[in-house]
Amino acid sequence: MNGISLRRISALALRYLYLLRSSRVRIIELAYWPTVQMILWGFITQYLAGHSDVLNQAAGLLLSGVLLWDVLFRSQLGLSVVFFEELHARNLAQLLISPLRPIELIIALITISLVRTLLGVGIAVLLAIPFYGFNLFSLGLPLAGFFFNLLVMGWAIGLLVSALVLRYGMGAESIAWAAIFALAPLCGIYYPIATLPSWLQPLSWVLPASYVFEGMRAVLLDHAFRLDYLIDALLLNAAYLGLGIGVFLATVHNARERGSLLQSGE
Amino acid sequence: MTELPIIQTEDLSKHYGSVRAVDGISFHIARSATCALLGGNGAGKTTTIAMLLGLLLPTSGRIRILDAEVPRQIRQVLPRMNFSSPYVDLPQRLTVAENLTVYARLYGVRRIRERLAVLGRDLDIDAFFPRPYGSLSAGQKTRVALAKALLNEPEILLLDEPTASLDPDTADRMRGILTDYQRHSGATLLLASHNMSEVERLCNQVIMLRAGQIVATGAPRELIHRYGRKDMEEVFLDIARGIQSGEVLE
Numbered sequence: 001m002n003g004i005s006l007r008r009i010s011a012l013a014l015r016y017l018y019l020l021r022s023s024r025v026r027i028i029e030l031a032y033w034p035t036v037q038m039i040l041w042g043f044i045t046q047y048l049a050g051h052s053d054v055l056n057q058a059a060g061l062l063l064s065g066v067l068l069w070d071v072l073f074r075s076q077l078g079l080s081v082v083f084f085e086e087l088h089a090r091n092l093a094q095l096l097i098s099p100l101r102p103i104e105l106i107i108a109l110i111t112i113s114l115v116r117t118l119l120g121v122g123i124a125v126l127l128a129i130p131f132y133g134f135n136l137f138s139l140g141l142p143l144a145g146f147f148f149n150l151l152v153m154g155w156a157i158g159l160l161v162s163a164l165v166l167r168y169g170m171g172a173e174s175i176a177w178a179a180i181f182a183l184a185p186l187c188g189i190y191y192p193i194a195t196l197p198s199w200l201q202p203l204s205w206v207l208p209a210s211y212v213f214e215g216m217r218a219v220l221l222d223h224a225f226r227l228d229y230l231i232d233a234l235l236l237n238a239a240y241l242g243l244g245i246g247v248f249l250a251t252v253h254n255a256r257e258r259g260s261l262l263q264s265g266e
Numbered sequence: 267m268t269e270l271p272i273i274q275t276e277d278l279s280k281h282y283g284s285v286r287a288v289d290g291i292s293f294h295i296a297r298s299a300t301c302a303l304l305g306g307n308g309a310g311k312t313t314t315i316a317m318l319l320g321l322l323l324p325t326s327g328r329i330r331i332l333d334a335e336v337p338r339q340i341r342q343v344l345p346r347m348n349f350s351s352p353y354v355d356l357p358q359r360l361t362v363a364e365n366l367t368v369y370a371r372l373y374g375v376r377r378i379r380e381r382l383a384v385l386g387r388d389l390d391i392d393a394f395f396p397r398p399y400g401s402l403s404a405g406q407k408t409r410v411a412l413a414k415a416l417l418n419e420p421e422i423l424l425l426d427e428p429t430a431s432l433d434p435d436t437a438d439r440m441r442g443i444l445t446d447y448q449r450h451s452g453a454t455l456l457l458a459s460h461n462m463s464e465v466e467r468l469c470n471q472v473i474m475l476r477a478g479q480i481v482a483t484g485a486p487r488e489l490i491h492r493y494g495r496k497d498m499e500e501v502f503l504d505i506a507r508g509i510q511s512g513e514v515l516e
Contacts, residue, residue: 090355094414097319098372099345256337259282259322262312262353 075154
């Protein structure tokens with residue numbers, strides 16, 4: 001009577017299989033993360049194997065890369081996860097029948113994303129000093145430009161992801177995590193864009209983060225500040241943020257047409 | 267001189283493909299009226315309320331609220347309205363006081379502490395203020411939701427099932443609070459309800475919907491008389507089952 005029942009275990013396993021089968025996103029996700037990791041570390045290995053001259057600076061390059069990457073990652077998640085909390089709480093309709101304007105919702109999400117990113121990455125940056133003797137602030141004034149550009153790119157992606165979830169429901173929530181990591185191999189966080197196959201490089205150069213990480217390597221390896229990279233990143237970010245805001249507002253409008261605001265979160 | 271209606275719809279429709287959720291309804295509600303929107307499940311009550319709130323865009327027709335065209339001028343009227351429904355919720359991890367403070371700020375309520383104290387006392391929720399909203403029972407949540415809906419002392423209060431999930435004692439007290447609020451503020455109340463005794467007690471106007479269309483309107487007493495029934499419960503059943511006034515069931 002108290003024994004373990006294979007029938008009950010298989011019933012529950014069947015329930016999880018049904019759940020898995022019901023979502024293509026979940027099935028794709030199974031292979032997604034190992035593939036992204038494989039691609040990312042493959043390019044890192046290629047770069048370091050072919051450039052023994054940078055090996056003595058590899059620690060600084062990798063730590064700068066990972067900390068700046070986290071600015072982009074936290075900025076995007078800081079926006080979209082907070083928005084998802086409104087959906088989970090079934091609070092979005094309450095907000096949208098208050099005098100709050102959708103654009104004010106966006107600005108509030110951006111503000112909290114900034115706070116969360118500063119808190120999250122700030123602590124990691126400070127801990128890197130006693131732990132590894134690595135000071136990200138040694139990048140100097142360009143760091144402010146890198147930080148700002150990565151923040152803005154994170155907001156743009158966060159708004160696009162939030163719009164997707166508002167349109168397709170909470171089943172699309174894992175896109176929030178997957179979207180940013182899909183870009184990781186393309187951004188050249190740990191290796192120059194030139195390491196990528198030539199057919200993939202044009203795709204990389206439409207991402208503001210690629211200019212930031214190239215600029216970071218220019219400071220660390222050549223002690224040069226590439227203003228041209230900063231300007232290109234700013235221009236691309238202006239376009240992407242505009243797109244993110246536009247798509248988010250259009251999705252809210254579309255949700256009002258489809259009547260999905262009262263069902264969000266269910 | 268006849269006072270202009272505070273809520274007015276003309277030939278209002280909402281279609282989802284071939285489904286006509288609301289199909290050409292026209293009605294008006296006078297200032298300070300308490301109006302019930304009745305109908306079975308899927309009759310179009312929530313759809314109508316969502317269109318009045320600007321949460322849902324009509325397919326066609328016209329809505330006028332407080333001299334503003336909705337949804338085009340919805341921003342003019344949202345600060346003067348509020349809404350409570352079991353279909354929406356508040357963040358679970360925030361305390362009741364935090365939730366109400368956020369909404370008080372969104373609605374531009376002045377002297378927030380005083381307003382919260384009044385609502386806490388009137389709705390008997392002050393003991394819940396430090397508790398996370400998610401830890402409350404369904405009935406307690408309904409009272410907090412009503413507090414949120416009364417924060418800005420709305421001129422128009424839209425309520426979807428205002429006493430659902432409340433025990434009879436608490437539901438009766440809620441009805442008393444709504445009646446008092448309506449009397450002292452002169453607010454207009456529009457409520458969707460399945461509780462017919464509640465409708466008889468609170469409302470002086472009823473709009474009955476079936477399959478997205480208005481099938482009867484009038485005061486509860488008028489409808490009871492017109493359908494030859496003893497209460498609104500029986501009138502509701504007649505209308506929900508498609509029986510015309512004056513018809514007698516075999």
